[in-house]
Amino acid sequence: MVGDSRPERVLIAASFVNRVGNGLFNAASALYFTLVVGLPAVQVGAALSIAGVIGLGAGIPGGHLADRRGARTIMMSALAVQAVSMAALLLVESWAALTVVATVDQVAAAAGGAASGALVVRVGGDRPALFRARLRTFVNLGVILGTVGAGLALAAGTRGAYVTLILGNAASFALCAALLLLLPRYPVLAAPPQQRRWLVLTDRPFLAFTALYGAMGLQYPVVSLLLPIWISEHTEVPRWSVAVLFAVNSLFCVLMQTRIGSRVETLRDGGRAFRTAGLLFLVSCPMMALGAYTPVWATAALILTAIFVHSLAEVWESSACFALGFGLAPDHAQGQYQGVFGLGFSAGQALAPAILTTVVLGLGMTGWLLLAAFFAALGAAGPSLARWGARTRPQPGVAVEARG
Template sequence: MGDSGPERVLIAASFVNRVGNGLFNAAAALYFTLIVGLPAAQVGGALTIAGVVGLCAGVPGGHFADRRGARTIMMVALVVQAVSMAALVLVESWTMLTVVATVDQIAAAVGGAAWGALVARVGRDRPARFRAKLRTFVNLGVVLGTVGAGLALAAGTRGAYVALILGNAASFALCGALLLLLPRYPVLPAPPQERRLLAFRDRPYLVFTVLYGAMGLQYPVVSLLLPIWIAEHTEAPRWTVAALFAVNSAFCVLLQTRIGSRIETPHDGGRAFRTAGLLFLVSCPLMALAGYTPVWAAAALVLAAVFVHSLGEVWESSAGYALGFGLAPEHAQGQYQGLLGLGFSAGQALAPAILTTVVLGLGATGWLLLALCFAALGAAGPSVARWGLRTRPQPAVAVEATS
């Protein structure tokens, strides 16, 4: 756990919340299609509308958290999510699903930005080490929640699905209650005459947001693209799909603190981003090669590729923390984290279409193009870090930029 009381509180709150997310996310689509009886196209449409509307709320919500207090805004968002999540058990129509899911996604975007600002305040002494530990427990929470969801899915009853949804709602409420144990951090004053929504005019940060969102394509590679590739293009046994999730989760949990705690400054983050791109440059061709080898060789290649990819994921997430927090002004962490979340969420929304049409459509060539794309994105990391450091107004950061 964390080294201080506030760190331990925020880690515990995040862990509880992500256990709930793991319970719900693995079963949400099946609940609305199999139990409620809505057509899959309607479910997808409702969640897409909710997601798009939610994207627009992150930066304004983050700015509100900067000016009104991150803890307060995050607690309000968690209460709204607890209520909206519980309301999902009452959904019987597409319209109701769209309304409830939209409210939930708006609260999630606002809460995510406020969470980023709160992380910045709680982990100020040793930010890299704290954020690495935080991500370790977040990953572990998702894994445990997913295991619980698997048990409910095996039961397949309405009661089991409702238990998952209400469990997620309870996790939001418990997370909010735990935040009461945090100090009430004073709002940091903004410089005189500073315009609102400063993040949208910060060109280095905007460029990094685009890079970070594009590099985020690496997450659906393991959760979406590789399982389809294994099933349709390799001789690897089907249990390999389950094994790759276990390997990915285990290595991210085990290695996040060890690697992430060393990546503290934006300069470190730029180099880590480049390292991540190089690791993905190795992992993607290994995944492609599995489609052209005998059965056990294919299984071995897939597991080796996931191991390398997991290393890249740890380096990439650590780089995101170092640059995402390090380049943001302390008084505007909320809106900057909201912008970063906007870029990441937009990338995740586009990822399924890009990966399934371009990569799967081109086969091995698609995998190689994806690898080169990741490497090119990573190669830009050090330059963006230097650019960002040169344009920061803080004297301490300016010294680092010129050293």
């Protein structure tokens, strides 16, 4: 079953449509600006980096606005802005124009992402863990389908194919916003009296988990960036196998997310799930590295097994993210909390490529072992952080000024 209630089914459908569009665009965006528009790759990278950095700061105020004005309203507004900015990319002919349009898109994306997190909490119903697991399953499936569509357009290699991808993504934003109209108007939840406006900035357990999860986010580029380079430079495995491994990773996560995530409900469950993820990464990273020291047939089997272990760890990690990232946040401030959480994760993703390609690849096997130990150490902190968070949550009926 897709969802247990109409609002759940609506939000799952809207998110699925949005992510199909993301998959269409993300796989081909850089090539469009370099091959079709004719901008130098350095300029494209600089424009997207500037936009990303500026956009990071929009999540927190966007989330706070969602708490005060309604998550559905803010998310729909952000999606409308993204639909327009995405279509406007077809008019871009210079570095300056790309920077401006991409910045508008990233600001809207950050604000909309925080509002989306708050909306997920309102829609989640009596079994929020099950709903969030189903939602992530369909989000991942949407990205996969979009990426397949992008691959077909890339194979054609024409301007018309690239334009179709961009307009498809713009249409997905507009359709997602339209679908959200089918959701009820959830009332804004009032904050307890005399509570600080920016409560999240004083919530030390939540900030600590945000930092831990941002650091653990280094695992995502392991499959998409680090492993492909390692296979190419240190093994005899065919390079086309990278696409197969990425597909296996995505498909495994789609198949296992609901099965595992629906069982991770409480803060305690989230802490244990985070520890489990760290231990599984401790196993998968050395297995990937060992592929450089075995015969080609053994390398293929070893790396494929490592992908399964790594994917299982990713599912446990995302389940921990839902249980702790949403569970530590008060209902009336989910927007600002998700804004801070998104900022922490995005910052980690921005630093990840540099860390993985310099430290890990530079040190070879030692780098992989250090990365594995790093993930395990982060995961080990999960249970104690969950206990800390549970102790510092306000008891029912008790209003506090700040938590920490």
